[in-house]
Amino acid sequence: MKFLKIIAWVALIALIVIQFFPVDENESYTTLETDFMMVNKVPLDIENQLKVSCYDCHSNNTTYPWYSKIQPAAWFLENHIKKGKAELNFNEWSNYSDRRKRSKLRSIIKQVESGEMPMNSYIIVHQNAKLDTMAKSKLVKYIQRLKDDL
Numbered sequence: 001m002k003f004l005k006i007i008a009w010v011a012l013i014a015l016i017v018i019q020f021f022p023v024d025e026n027e028s029y030t031t032l033e034t035d036f037m038m039v040n041k042v043p044l045d046i047e048n049q050l051k052v053s054c055y056d057c058h059s060n061n062t063t064y065p066w067y068s069k070i071q072p073a074a075w076f077l078e079n080h081i082k083k084g085k086a087e088l089n090f091n092e093w094s095n096y097s098d099r100r101k102r103s104k105l106r107s108i109i110k111q112v113e114s115g116e117m118p119m120n121s122y123i124i125v126h127q128n129a130k131l132d133t134m135a136k137s138k139l140v141k142y143i144q145r146l147k148d149d150l
Contacts, residue, residue, distance in 0.1 A: 036093040057084030105147040
């Protein structure tokens with residue numbers, strides 16, 4: 001019993017201590033000329049859907065939820081966002097070669113159609129990010145048209 005009490009105290013102290021280790025927040029309040037939306041003159045409905053469903057993890061500006069200030073959740077989010085931006089950063093779109101753009105557009109189509117994106121773990125907390133059948137279809141058609149025009 002005493003051993004469990006010691007473990008509980010150590011865990012509590014560790015949880016308190018890790019709160020003092022902040023993460024770098026992914027926030028930029030400017031829209032770059034290299035941004036996907038600027039380069040492609042995206043229709044408003046598609047733009048809104050991309051911002052709600054994709055931009056938190058795939059741009060330089062994340063809208064953070066309340067729990068992002070609490071460790072270890074903040075570390076998880078930071079890691080997830082870094083991986084997302086490494087895979088695709090919409091703010092850097094015009095810096096990509098045409099070949100890379102086509103590859104990214106193919107990947108977007110595949111992942112949206114299969115339901116891989118937006119991720120279920122994201123949708124749980126951001127219900128408005130979920131793509132219904134019509135939104136998926138509209139987004140996929142738009143992305144396909146962009147890919148065909150490259």
